[in-house]
Amino acid sequence: MHKDNQPLIFEMTKEGRVGYSLPELDVPEIDLAELLPEGLLREEAADLPEVSELDIMRHYTALSKRNHGVDSGFYPLGSCTMKYNPKINESVARYSGFANIHPLQDESTVQGAMELMYDLQEHLKEITGMDEVTLQPAAGAHGEWTGLMMIRAFHEANGDMKRTKVIVPDSAHGTNPASATVAGFETVTVKSNEHGLVDLEDLKRVVGEDTAALMLTNPNTLGLFEEQILEMAAIIHEVGGKLYYDGANLNAVMSKARPGDMGFDVVHLNLHKTFTGPHGGGGPGSGPVGVNKDLLPYLPKPILIKKDGVFSFDYDRPQSIGRVKPFYGNFGINVRAYTYIRSMGPDGLKAVTEYAVLNANYMMRRLQPHFDLPYDRHCKHEFVLSGRRQKKMGVRTLDMAKRLLDFGYHPPTIYFPINVEEGMMIEPTETESKETLDAFIDAMIQIAREVEENPEIVQDAPHTTVIKRLDETKAARKPVLRYHKAE
Amino acid sequence: MKHRYLPMTPQDEKAMLDTIGIQSIEELFADIPEKVRFKGEYNIKPAKSESSLTKELSQLAAKNADSNTYASFLGAGVYDHYKPIIVDHVISRSEFYTAYTPYQPEISQGELQAIFEFQTMISELTGMEIANSSMYDGGTALAEAGMLAAGHTRRKKILVSRAVHPETRAVVRSYALGQSIAVEEIPLKDGHTDLEALKNMIDDNTAVVMIQYPNFFGQVENLKEIEPIVHGAGALFAVSSNPLALGALTPPGKLGADITVGDAQPFGIPEAFGGPHCGYFAVTKALMRKVPGRLVGETTDEDGRRGFVLTLQAREQHIRRDKATSNICSNQALNALAASVAMTALGKEGTKEIAIQNITKTYYMKQQLKAAGFEIAFEGAHFNEIVVKTDSPVKKLNASLLQKGMIGGYDLGLSYEEFEGHVLVAVTEQRTKEEIDAFVQEMGASHA
Numbered sequence: 001m002h003k004d005n006q007p008l009i010f011e012m013t014k015e016g017r018v019g020y021s022l023p024e025l026d027v028p029e030i031d032l033a034e035l036l037p038e039g040l041l042r043e044e045a046a047d048l049p050e051v052s053e054l055d056i057m058r059h060y061t062a063l064s065k066r067n068h069g070v071d072s073g074f075y076p077l078g079s080c081t082m083k084y085n086p087k088i089n090e091s092v093a094r095y096s097g098f099a100n101i102h103p104l105q106d107e108s109t110v111q112g113a114m115e116l117m118y119d120l121q122e123h124l125k126e127i128t129g130m131d132e133v134t135l136q137p138a139a140g141a142h143g144e145w146t147g148l149m150m151i152r153a154f155h156e157a158n159g160d161m162k163r164t165k166v167i168v169p170d171s172a173h174g175t176n177p178a179s180a181t182v183a184g185f186e187t188v189t190v191k192s193n194e195h196g197l198v199d200l201e202d203l204k205r206v207v208g209e210d211t212a213a214l215m216l217t218n219p220n221t222l223g224l225f226e227e228q229i230l231e232m233a234a235i236i237h238e239v240g241g242k243l244y245y246d247g248a249n250l251n252a253v254m255s256k257a258r259p260g261d262m263g264f265d266v267v268h269l270n271l272h273k274t275f276t277g278p279h280g281g282g283g284p285g286s287g288p289v290g291v292n293k294d295l296l297p298y299l300p301k302p303i304l305i306k307k308d309g310v311f312s313f314d315y316d317r318p319q320s321i322g323r324v325k326p327f328y329g330n331f332g333i334n335v336r337a338y339t340y341i342r343s344m345g346p347d348g349l350k351a352v353t354e355y356a357v358l359n360a361n362y363m364m365r366r367l368q369p370h371f372d373l374p375y376d377r378h379c380k381h382e383f384v385l386s387g388r389r390q391k392k393m394g395v396r397t398l399d400m401a402k403r404l405l406d407f408g409y410h411p412p413t414i415y416f417p418i419n420v421e422e423g424m425m426i427e428p429t430e431t432e433s434k435e436t437l438d439a440f441i442d443a444m445i446q447i448a449r450e451v452e453e454n455p456e457i458v459q460d461a462p463h464t465t466v467i468k469r470l471d472e473t474k475a476a477r478k479p480v481l482r483y484h485k486a487e
Numbered sequence: 488m489k490h491r492y493l494p495m496t497p498q499d500e501k502a503m504l505d506t507i508g509i510q511s512i513e514e515l516f517a518d519i520p521e522k523v524r525f526k527g528e529y530n531i532k533p534a535k536s537e538s539s540l541t542k543e544l545s546q547l548a549a550k551n552a553d554s555n556t557y558a559s560f561l562g563a564g565v566y567d568h569y570k571p572i573i574v575d576h577v578i579s580r581s582e583f584y585t586a587y588t589p590y591q592p593e594i595s596q597g598e599l600q601a602i603f604e605f606q607t608m609i610s611e612l613t614g615m616e617i618a619n620s621s622m623y624d625g626g627t628a629l630a631e632a633g634m635l636a637a638g639h640t641r642r643k644k645i646l647v648s649r650a651v652h653p654e655t656r657a658v659v660r661s662y663a664l665g666q667s668i669a670v671e672e673i674p675l676k677d678g679h680t681d682l683e684a685l686k687n688m689i690d691d692n693t694a695v696v697m698i699q700y701p702n703f704f705g706q707v708e709n710l711k712e713i714e715p716i717v718h719g720a721g722a723l724f725a726v727s728s729n730p731l732a733l734g735a736l737t738p739p740g741k742l743g744a745d746i747t748v749g750d751a752q753p754f755g756i757p758e759a760f761g762g763p764h765c766g767y768f769a770v771t772k773a774l775m776r777k778v779p780g781r782l783v784g785e786t787t788d789e790d791g792r793r794g795f796v797l798t799l800q801a802r803e804q805h806i807r808r809d810k811a812t813s814n815i816c817s818n819q820a821l822n823a824l825a826a827s828v829a830m831t832a833l834g835k836e837g838t839k840e841i842a843i844q845n846i847t848k849t850y851y852m853k854q855q856l857k858a859a860g861f862e863i864a865f866e867g868a869h870f871n872e873i874v875v876k877t878d879s880p881v882k883k884l885n886a887s888l889l890q891k892g893m894i895g896g897y898d899l900g901l902s903y904e905e906f907e908g909h910v911l912v913a914v915t916e917q918r919t920k921e922e923i924d925a926f927v928q929e930m931g932a933s934h935a
Contacts (some may be wrong), residue, residue: 003629006596009604009831020837022569025921026846027537027851032735034841035850037709038866040737048835053573056831058617060577060601067597068820069585077587085585088537093759094575096555097548104563104897105552106885112550113760123531129773136624138762139817149665178804178814182634183665187809225518255525256516262523272817280619281598282781284763300661320666323657326564326626327761339544344490345534351488355495355605361515362503372884378515405593413590416805433494434503465593468788475786475798479775481617482781483609 003119006062007397009049010483017050020136020333030119042383047485066466067281068410069114074436076289077155078382079173079221080463081251081273084248089276089336103327107312114311118304120338121288127341127349128247128267129260130290136300137331140248142324143287144179144215145269149321151182151213155176157319160240169198171222171417173246176215185212192419196222198373203235211241218245218262219252219380221417221425223360233263241297242266250356251272251429253379255350265292275337277330286333294374300324351404355430359437363428368447374420381429387422395451397422401449402469403461407443488515490534497742512815550923552894554758558922560857560888562872562913563897564625564652565761566753568731568918571832575754578825583896586816588781590688592796598820599795602783605827607638611839612733612830613747614740615769619855620781621823622766622815629697629727630662631768632746632811636695638721638812639669639777644692648673648680650702650760651727659697666935668694675719678704678865678874686716693722695746702737705872706865716727729753732769732870734833736844755829755874756822765822776802779813844916845871852914855927864909872913874906881910881934887933893926 032041051059068075075082093099101110121133137143148166155163166180167188177187188206193199197220207214214236220227226232236243246262251274259267269276272285277283291299301320302313314329343353357380364383365374374387387397401411401424413425428437450458462468500648504510516524535543540606550658551792554567557788578584582597585829589595589602602620633645644662647656649672667824671688673696674681680698696717701707708724717724725746726739733739739747770778776799781864784798795845805935806915833841849869856875875896879886885895900907914923 006600007598010607018836019832019834020571020871022841022844023707023916025847030847031849032846036707039711040707040709042733042735042737045835046734048608048838049829049831050834050836053832054827055592056573057576060828063597063601064580067582067586068594071581071585080587082587088491088541092541092544095545095548097551099757099759100553100555100557101551102554102561102565102758102894103758105894106882109552109889110760126529126531126911128760138552138627141814141816142623143815149661168743174728174808175814175816176887177809178811181809182814184667193881227518227520230522255528256579257519258525261525279587280584280636281586281824282820283677283817284819285817297565302606322661323654324622324661326652326654330763331760332763342502342532342535346531347488348490348534350528351490355516358500358503358512361507365507378518396571397607402593406593410594411591425899431492434499434682446674460836462593463843466596467593467794468790470592470788470794470796471786472796472798475784475796479567479798480785481782482610
């Protein structure tokens with residue numbers, strides 16, 4: 001990576017330079033001051049950069065070199081499924097007939113796009129075992145909220161107004177409780193047991209007539225399959241609640257177990273994880289939601305229907321929760337996910353899960369002698385190590401994560417799930433070769449040795465990055481959230 | 488199986504199974520109860536090779552009428568604008584698009600700095616003090632503005648103008664329902680928000696007043712007249728704004744807006760059948776700690792060098808869980824990057840020039856339609872769009888335009904009962920005089 005600081009684009013500005021090529025104005029000019037109400041004609045131009053096209057390209061190329069992506073190197077960020085982003089997806093999403101169509105065009109002029117959406121829904125129904133799927137939610141958290149709003153609508157339609165609580169495990173993603181709050185629910189936490197699984201006795205204790213739903217990731221965020229899923233489903237359904245599946249970890253169970261068959265009533269998927277829509281530096285994602293028959297009437301509108309080979313949007317949905325997003329979801333990401341599914345086929349998706357799980361177990365077993373493994377059993381697509389042994393020697397998990405940067409790796413997810421002390425959550429994905437896994441494992445083992453022999457090198461890491469550890473306290477105490485020209 | 492995305496060889500597999508101490512991969516799934524075990528393979532379409540799949544999908548794409556082939560006069564919140572070619576080259580740098588949220592700042596300075604620059608550009612264009620790293624889209628951004636306002640003011644009513652995009656209003660209602668916040672719509676008067684009605688509706692339970700600027704009909708709302716009514720009642724003033732228009736219009740931040748949101752799609756982002764686009768969210772400094780989503784801040788490293796980090800994370804779901812200001816996690820980072828590149832390319836001069844061109848061409852369209860005998864429904868200042876009365880059904884009209892290589896406007900009757908037989912026609916800088924003249928001629932022809 002380049003060590004020199006890259007100036008802000010605003011610091012490269014020179015008055016009079018341009019980087020654009022607008023069409024010639026071929027109609028008569030007019031006097032804007034006459035047309036606009038007084039005071040609404042902008043007087044001072046927005047102080048945006050004045051740079052040439054080459055300046056722009058060099059600037060962003062320099063920035064890209066200061067950024068680590070999956071294409072730069074291994075990225076075992078647990079719970080995020082940082083697998084390879086196929087290039088065919090990028091090409092297909094840029095086809096003019098997909099990229100340059102307007103959402104409000106007459107339906108007869110976008111039948112190809114609607115066919116793709118419909119077929120993607122059909123594929124996702126089969127993959128999840130659900131009865132219907134909506135592509136409208138823009139990301140996983142958005143899908144969670146959408147699903148919870150449907151559950152709320154279901155209970156309310158039954159005159160069941162007392163269901164105010166959503167149960168989440170202590171190991172849940174932060175979005176679960178946050179989405180519950182946005183949907184108007186109170187969150188109740190259910191404990192994990194000594195095996196890292198939901199404690200059924202505690203679950204029985206917290207459920208009741210006020211339970212709207214239990215939100216669950218399976219395998220959970222420890223990478224462990226909740227074996228008692230059917231018992232849990234029975235406990236929730238018995239009290240009249242609904243079971244919600246957080247699909248962040250679907251990569252672990254494709255062709256092995258479907259949420260619909262496990263008793264889940266609502267499912268969201270992260271197409272940017274399992275189905276290779278790229279992560280984009282933090283989006284755009286796509287968070288489709290699948291439901292079973294009970295929840296069909298509440299799907300966001302419009303829904304996509306096919307009749308006599310013609311696709312149309314149906315807005316006549318009186319019990320729908322309404323719109324969760326303008327138009328029909330992040331279509332561009334859905335095109336990528338569809339392309340991926342069609343590239344893999346049924347045998348391919350099965351192999352994806354098998355290799356993702358094989359890779360994770362291989363890494364776990366090779367690293368087990370060197371780090372603490374709080375839950376010693378076969379994992380699924382990811383596993384969580386604890387750095388408590390190293391912490392006793394004065395080196396924290398954060399330090400080890402920073403040391404991994406010196407080896408050219410993106411570190412695992414750290415300090416999550418919150419029920420593991422000094423946690424490191426490692427998810428290799430199926431697209432990584434044994435050579436890559438071995439090299440990373442060797443780096444981890446070397447770091448473990450350094451902790452014992454030369455802890456300073458770990459504590460002071462990183463040593464090779466463009467910048468050293470940053471002062472986050474300063475950033476938060478006196479926030480500077482935009483550039484201001486020096487006076 | 489062999490697949491180009493799956494590098495495992497049978498030898499690798501054998502060696503790994505040995506290390507784990509098992510005979511077959513299947514053993515790793517033994518903890519899945521028999522009763523829920525999926526047997527066999529999914530009943531989905533078989534895998535296709537790269538070239539046969541691109542062939543199939545390009546044929547599917549070709550079934551759609553795209554705005555490269557057709558001259559589009561359709562807007563209604565999504566626009567066919569100049570997309571500097573450089574935008575796609577920058578966002579195709581895979582260091583950007585294959586990265587995730589920049590949790591590790593030492594190896595994410597590129598993304599973090601790009602977001603910091605995006606925040607600055609949005610702040611400049613909107614005249615607001617603080618802008619976040621992006622939201623899903625303009626619709627959900629306005630909905631989040633409603634939640635922020637209700638939380639901040641501890642009031643339970645949103646007033647939203649009927650001149651706000653109908654789909655955005657629908658999203659605002661969905662979010663408000665979750666929070667048990669009432670949503671009331673301010674009626675229209677001559678294609679603008681009815682200010683007398685607003686004065687009657689606003690009360691001490693009103694958390695926020697939402698106005699679109701320019702509004703859904705392309706009319707420029709007079710924010711100067713609205714602001715005192717809103718603040719006089721102690722409510723927050725939220726403005727949903729097309730940022731491209733702000734190249735020529737006085738920014739909401741200078742006109743008393745507390746929250747300005749919108750969609751940056753007009754800056755370099757393809758229409759893509761409605762998404763992904765790029766919401767933005769900007770506020771006054773007073774509301775900084777209530778903002779949803781990611782914020783990037785400047786700081787220094789141990790050697791005193793400037794660097795950038797995600798900051799004020801105590802607002803966010805991964806820290807605060809059920810007490811977070813929003814549940815948003817992934818946003819639209821790559822599209823924020825696209826918008827940044829487009830805003831940079833246009834720059835100080837270009838953002839003004841493009842906005843002026845849009846107004847100028849809209850007026851040209853208006854004059855030509857008037858000259859051809861059409862009635863323009865609303866007077867006042869227009870940006871991008873005008874509302875035209877037609878005698879023939881809009882669907883029929885658009886069908887004949889399509890025959891001539893044009894995508895017609897939006898049928899307003901679909902979302903406003905009172906505007907049946909009205910079409911919302913959009914003109915951007917992309918439409919040439921020739922295309923506008925052809926459109927007017929064809930409109931006239933179907934009229935007769």
